[in-house]
Amino acid sequence: MLSKKTKYGLKALTYLAAQKDKQPVQIAEISKKENISQKFLESILLSLRKTGILGSKKGKGGGYYLIKEPKEILMTDVMRILEGPIALVPCVSLNFYEKCEDCPDEKTCSVNKLMLKVRDANLAVYRNNTLADLVST
Amino acid sequence: MLSKKTKYGLKALTYLAAQKDKQPVQIAEISKKENISQKFLESILLSLRKTGILGSKKGKGGGYYLIKEPKEILMTDVMRILEGPIALVPCVSLNFYEKCEDCPDEKTCSVNKLMLKVRDANLAVYRNNTLADLVST
DNA sequence: AATTACCCTATCTATTTAATAGAGTAAACA
DNA sequence: TGTTTACTCTATTAAATAGATAGGGTAATT
Incomplete structure (x- = not known):
């Protein structure tokens, strides 16, 4: 069985990939739109960042974004x-x-x-x- | 990850398939030869019997055997x-x-x-x- | 009738998964 | 420079599952 971690991670990545511009997207937005527990999603996105799939930006207007195409x-x-x-x-x-x-x-x-x-x-x-x-x- | 149940089940089935004759093989024998907890193996073989993969014979000289080739x-x-x-x-x-x-x-x-x-x-x-x-x- | 081996129920522990809480830290902007 | 915003980290918890084990019961051979 596929874990929810993977399921959520795939959905979040797809959400980011569907963005028109490459502006960072906030965790709260992804969590809301994709029906994912925000705190759980935080840890998932973090691990994707640490392994070079995502980048993140702090502060106002911050969030996560894809590093590659x-x-x-x-x-x-x-x-x-x-x-x-x-x-x-x-x-x-x-x-x-x-x-x-x-x-x-x-x-x-x-x-x-x-x-x-x-x-x-x-x-x-x-x-x-x-x-x-x-x-x- | 593959469960031990499946792993043990596959090993047991292979063991039975490798038998020359079609005589029933005792649980104890399979458990010993394949390094499987006997009680756990019992329940696995039982489910294979109930679903029509294996047959069983009770009493002396009993055991499990393949129903099909x-x-x-x-x-x-x-x-x-x-x-x-x-x-x-x-x-x-x-x-x-x-x-x-x-x-x-x-x-x-x-x-x-x-x-x-x-x-x-x-x-x-x-x-x-x-x-x-x-x-x- | 006794033996042998299947059959069933229940319990227990460890591990993993999933979710949650709360505090800390860094970057952006006024 | 300070405040806001949002990422980052640690810890805790509840639920589910896997795996193993124990013990007794039942049915079929010899």
């Missing part, structure tokens, strides 16, 4: 920041690889075998989609 | 039983559809848009893989 923002990056590893088990993860402690041999492990295919399929989707693809035209 | 057992069915809906959000689920309460319009929802593609990609994998594909040769 929507079509330059890959879903692989967004999903890894918001949802964590794309792989469903650590032993098939590209960026967060870990050996399973209970599994004697990855080569013959059926879970590993299936999840490798699942990872590749998901990766293909996330690599072929950018934030621009999520904005309704 | 491994290549007839689709991963779509197995995953739905063990892990639940394949879709990451209910609004794109084929078998468990539900409207999102916080989303005004699915047609313009960016989350819906992305998750639809993710669902299709995952579905393709699960439809093209059977239990036979998980057994190491």
Whole structure:
């Protein structure tokens, strides 16, 4: 199941991408328009800023804005920041690889075998989609 | 993240599929060989039996066995039983559809848009893989 | 009839998710 | 320069879920 964090994050990013100008948008505005708890949204936008997806401006007229063009923002990056590893088990993860402690041999492990295919399929989707693809035209 | 329930279930099914004869295999044997808590495994195998994947035999010489040939057992069915809906959000689920309460319009929802593609990609994998594909040769 | 192994219910703990509160800090503008 | 505005951080809490465990009950073989 997709976490609300990811859901909210995607909606917020899409909202920012749909802006005509590149003026900062206040958290309160996004939270209101997209039905998201403001405080929760704060932490989500913060993590997107710290990982280089968003920029922020303080003071009057401040808010959050996209650093790059929507079509330059890959879903692989967004999903890894918001949802964590794309792989469903650590032993098939590209960026967060870990050996399973209970599994004697990855080569013959059926879970590993299936999840490798699942990872590749998901990766293909996330690599072929950018934030621009999520904005309704 | 894949639940341990699914992980254990897949390993148990693979273990059964790898049997030469079709004699029932005891829970204790699978639990020992695959490093799975026996009680937890009991409940997993039970749900697989109730959904028509496994058969069971009681008494001496009893245990669990596959009802169909491994290549007839689709991963779509197995995953739905063990892990639940394949879709990451209910609004794109084929078998468990539900409207999102916080989303005004699915047609313009960016989350819906992305998750639809993710669902299709995952579905393709699960439809093209059977239990036979998980057994190491 | 006794054994074996499935079957069911209930409980418990740890972890994670989601939401909330409150205080602090930095930048913009008058 | 000071006030406003809005971002930033820490901590707390409630709810849900996962995972594991215990113990007893029941049905089918031999």
